């Protein structure tokens with residue numbers, strides 16, 4: 001039994017805390033924010049066990065002009081951020097060869113195939129299970145050309161064990177009658193589900209762990225200093241928090257801690273947005289993703305959340321009105337019953353250029369373990385990440401190869 005400090009109380013940090021407490025460790029969360037208040041708050045809430053296709057596919061070069069200059073493109077770059085983004089972007093482009101793309105897809109499929117095992121036990125408690133909606137996610141294509149263009153990636157998914165069924169226009173209408181009749185093809189992903197309130201789920205998990213002895217210190221950590229038999233964590237006021245092990249789960253803000261521990265990881269952020277339509281949840285029974293527009297509409301507690309898009313533009317808090325407008329009008333086009341949204345949100349996906357997370361021990365000390373960079377999949381991969389982090393702390397061999405996620409792969 002050891003003293004373990006977990007930095008960050010999003011999906012990744014709380015899942016790590018869960019598995020570490022299960023192993024009998026004394027766990028302290030260090031985070032100035034409450035559970036699920038950063039990127040883990042505003043996501044689309046899908047358990048996307050099918051999400052093994054990285055963004056950096058070999059067609060990215062061919063599609064780039066359309067992505068960057070079409071008014072309905074869900075991908076944007078803040079050109080003023082380009083100088084800082086350049087190293088990440090170059091690595092992203094270099095990852096877009098067939099062999100690297102397929103390597104990332106295989107590595108994602110490997111961890112995704114274990115994603116449910118990471119949550120199974122948590123979801124045996126009725127409070128947490130009450131947030132889970134067992135409805136498969138539906139992916140929609142409005143343009144037959146883009147459905148055709150998606151076939152190689154669908155074939156790759158199938159070859160990697162992802163189960164799905166295709167549905168036609170009539171099938172879509174039967175499943176989701178309130179959708180506008182603009183979708184020609186749909187994909188229903190087997191075994192996927194969604195959370196009706198991602199932050200509510202994390203708050204309930206946090207409450208149950210406090211009852212089991214979890215401590216939560218509301219401090220921001222500035223510096224990690226590995227010691228011979230432990231780790232010192234120095235907060236903003238200069239106070240030192242000691243622990244035998246430290247787990248870095250600070251999402252998109254993890255890069256500096258890796259650097260302090262001797263690892264240069266090219267972490268950046270893919271900004272994403274949501275708009276919320278109050279009192280509309282009855283219009284859908286499941287998350288519906290509009291493939292060409294890069295977002296999901298998820299029926300959550302309180303209304304439909306349209307969440308997605310990718311903006312490469314760093315950490316500034318300023319929202320992009322064009323992307324919010326695209327999300328709003330696209331959602332209203334797909335679901336004509338939607339009113340005006342009552343709120344908008346911007347979040348920061350922690351993303352590495354090869355589309356894989358970083359899970360592993362630091363160069364400076366095996367007592368500092370990283371768990372960040374879960375890009376579009378942090379909700380899905382929280383549980384399994386927590387379970388392998390607990391393995392690393394205990395010195396157990398994880399059930400699958402962690403080399404693809406190694407911090408030293410860059």
Ligand SMILES: Cc1cc2nc3c(=O)[nH]c(=O)nc-3n(C[C@H](O)[C@H](O)[C@H](O)COP(=O)(O)OP(=O)(O)OC[C@H]3O[C@@H](n4cnc5c(N)ncnc54)[C@H](O)[C@@H]3O)c2cc1C
Nearest residue numbers: 008010011012039040043044046221251272377378379380
């Ligand atoms: C629009 C959108 C839709 C998405 N949809 C989905 C989806 O449907 N399914 C899915 O699986 N994933 C989805 N994601 C991705 C998912 O939300 C993220 O991968 C996930 O939330 C990342 O979790 P995290 O715990 O790593 O980071 P965060 O939730 O960002 O948590 C990091 C924590 O670290 C803390 N912190 C930061 N700095 C410090 C410091 N110095 N000291 C102490 N604490 C610190 C922060 O306060 C924060 O609480 C989506 C993301 C976006 C933006």
